[in-house]
Amino acid sequence: MLPWLPTSPVQFPSLDQALDEPDGLLAAGGALTPEWLIAAYRRGIFPWFCDDQPILWWSPSPRMVLFPREIRIRRSLAKRLRNAGFQVSWNTDFAAVIAACADARSADEGTWISDDMRRAYMALHALGYAHSIEVWRNGHLVGGLYGVGMGRMFFGESMFSREPDASKVALVHLARHLESLGDGLIDCQMHTSHLASMGAREIARQAFISYLDQYIQGAQNSAPLMSARGQDGGTINEGGR
Structure with a gap:
């Protein structure tokens, strides 16, 4: 039977108890508080559920990840990075990015x-754990992504594009930022052809947990990936470079 978690204390079952079908489903219940979410991500667990479901917690195996040095930039994307006139920033409008991601998912397939x-993620952002990368053109938000950062780990949650390749531009800048910190890992959670086309690949759950131990390194309440506070946003780079 699927374990049902109380709202307190924060306690997840062993990852060995995750189901094979559906892949990685670990438990239900708990709460969407920062305490629960931070504990989950540190263990390689994330929430994913629809409105008519209880909170569901997942740790799939294999796990889709992107090593920053392995990002694949095809010729057309490289040209867009150089010449499309995008400006890229981080944490300047987290609320707009998560709203745009929700709208994009709702239009495509219904949103989770x-x-x-x-x-829940706005609360994590206020604590400095959740981050957004925004892609702008002429002052308009045209793409971006958001997720959770701990140490040199970025747990990607969702991305959106209003112009061709805008979300890819955000992902490239995220990978470059991690590489500038001495490498790291981007958690993509589950396989998609879009992410695979950019160099993401699957690894076993135990290997993923080993990378968590390596890249988070005790960053319980400090050493955030981008900024100590969500409102301290800034520019990473400009697409015209």
Whole structure:
């Protein structure tokens, strides 16, 4: 039977108990508080559920990841990075990015980024754990992504594009930022052809947990990936370079 978690204390079952079908489903219940979410990500667990479901927690195996040095930039994307006139920033409008991601998912397939999920990640952003990367053109938000950063780990949650390749531009800048910190890892959670085309690949759950131990290195309440506070946003780079 699937374990049902109380709202307190924070306690997840062993990852060995995750189901094979559906792949990685570990438990239900708990809460979407920062305490629960931080504990989950540190263990390689993330929430994913629809409005008509309880909170569901996952740790799939294999795990889709992107090593920053392995990002694949095809000729057309390289040209867009140089010449498209994008400006790229981080943490300047987290609320707009998560709202745009929710809208994009809703239009495509119905969204799992519910109001409760948005509030939960806004709370993480206020604590300096959740981050957004924004892609702008002429002052308009045209793409971006958001996720959770701990140490040199970035746990990607969602991305969106309003112009061709805008989300890819955000991902490239994230990979470059991690590489500038001495490498790291981007958690893509589950396989998609879009991410595979950019160099993401699958690894076993135990290998993923080993990378967590390596790259987070005790960053319980400090050493955030980008900024100590979500409101301390800044420019990473400009797309015209």
